[in-house]
Amino acid sequence: MADRSFLDWPFFEPHHRDFARDLDDWASGNLTGIDHADTDSTCRKLVAELGRAGWLKHTASPDGAPLDVRKLVLSREILARHDGLADFSFAMQGLGTGAISLFGTAEQKQQWLPLTSTGKAISAFALTEPQSGSDVANSTMTATRDGNDYILNGEKTWISNGGIADLYTVFARTGEAPGARGLSAFIVTPDMPGFEVVERLQVMAPHPLARLRFSDLRLPASAMIGAPGQGFKLAMSVLDVFRTTVAAAALGFARRALDEAVTRVTERQIGGKPLADMQMVQAHIADMAVDVDASALLIYRAAWLKDQGAARVSREAAMAKLFSTDQAQQVIDRAVQLHGGDGVRCGQKVEALYRDIRALRIYEGASDVQRIIIARQVLDQLRGS
Missing domain, CATH: 1.10.540.10 (Acyl-CoA dehydrogenase/oxidase, N-terminal domain)
Structure with a gap:
């Protein structure tokens, strides 16, 4: 390290x-x-x-x-x-x-x-649907009670580990209440009749991703996680923990980009002197270092608060994810710039980082969704004071 x-x-x-x-x-x-x-x-x-x-x-x-x-x-x-x-x-x-x-x-x-x-x-986490990414309340996949079973119908998409997972945590509408309050969570395995991998999705930084279809998939009521209608609460509680870790992954990418940039400007020469001697280059390195440390502080705060027993850290996790993923994009972009032509050459680490970071500003709550979460909590706090 x-x-x-x-x-x-x-x-x-x-x-x-x-x-x-x-x-x-x-x-x-x-x-x-x-x-x-x-x-x-x-x-x-x-x-x-x-x-x-x-x-x-x-x-x-x-x-x-x-x-x-x-x-x-x-x-x-x-x-x-x-x-x-x-x-x-x-x-x-x-x-x-x-x-x-x-x-x-x-x-x-x-x-x-x-x-x-x-x-x-x-394992895999199957929440997103073709018409409902950030808008979980708009989920339309159904789980209909039939005696001691539930019958699942609908589609999920952009599911990480889709096609290779041995179990999927699947969220479907059981209808106890309208909107988000009518969802429940289930454990589904790919060997169940009615489970289908419809499409494998290819993205700029390759990962196993798939669109899934559930057609009259029958599973026992014992496959439900938690109580009926608690699916949204379950999903948000899980994201409350793991959203902060997305920020941490972005921080890891940014740290690597900073390391690669420092090595590059120390070894590469221009006019007989290392790039690192140029004030403009030093300014880039300084900005990258500030972004890295500022991100780390937000991430570690959110994680520390959760470990101290905080019931929810939605605001802190949203701040960490928003800032760290956006700034990691900037840190990596600067690293690519400092590498010159080599920065966009396939096979270079900074080129791979440039592709790796982009999705983190979208999945588990896009950056603008994090802004909404933060703003609502700030305004609710003000109104309640």
């Missing part, structure tokens, strides 16, 4: 610092030369390796204890700095089973969490 000084900040305890150093050492020895050409097989391999090494155990809580959000944040930051697909593989194990960890029955936890937390099963 190029800069470890942030581990001495007061947000972390000694076991967090030891954890970060151990993970960074492991990543340095195991995440080099990752093949991104076949994302399906690579993600399966990465999940298995992360599980064998014991890192995935931090993505689940079989005994009902709160997830250590600071460890999740550090994990994503460190893994993202080393390899984007490694970060993705780690993150989805937590996001996909987050509802089970937080609200699942003892049986559901015993069945799935030992598998996902050891890399023996891959």
